Amino acid sequence: MEDLDALGYEQARDELIDVVRRLEAGGTSLEESLALWERGEALAKVCRRWLEGARARLDAALAEEDQAEAEAEPEG
Numbered sequence: 001m002e003d004l005d006a007l008g009y010e011q012a013r014d015e016l017i018d019v020v021r022r023l024e025a026g027g028t029s030l031e032e033s034l035a036l037w038e039r040g041e042a043l044a045k046v047c048r049r050w051l052e053g054a055r056a057r058l059d060a061a062l063a064e065e066d067q068a069e070a071e072a073e074p075e076g
Contacts, residue, residue: 004045008050009051015039016044
């Protein structure tokens with residue numbers, strides 16, 4: 001199995017969508033369904049890490065912008 005940490009967000013999301021479709025379609029054995037479920041959980045974690053990282057970067061950029069605006073305002 002490949003290293004999931006090497007997957008980009010879009011790759012992980014697309015594979016997760018495929019896993020969900022396969023689970024919803026049914027027709028797999030219990031073993032296959034469990035393997036798909038575990039893969040889906042791992043892919044969801046990858047997506048969540050990417051989104052949390054993006055959120056942290058956005059929050060940092062907004063905080064910098066707010067700080068720059070506050071420093072630029074004249075006191076008075």
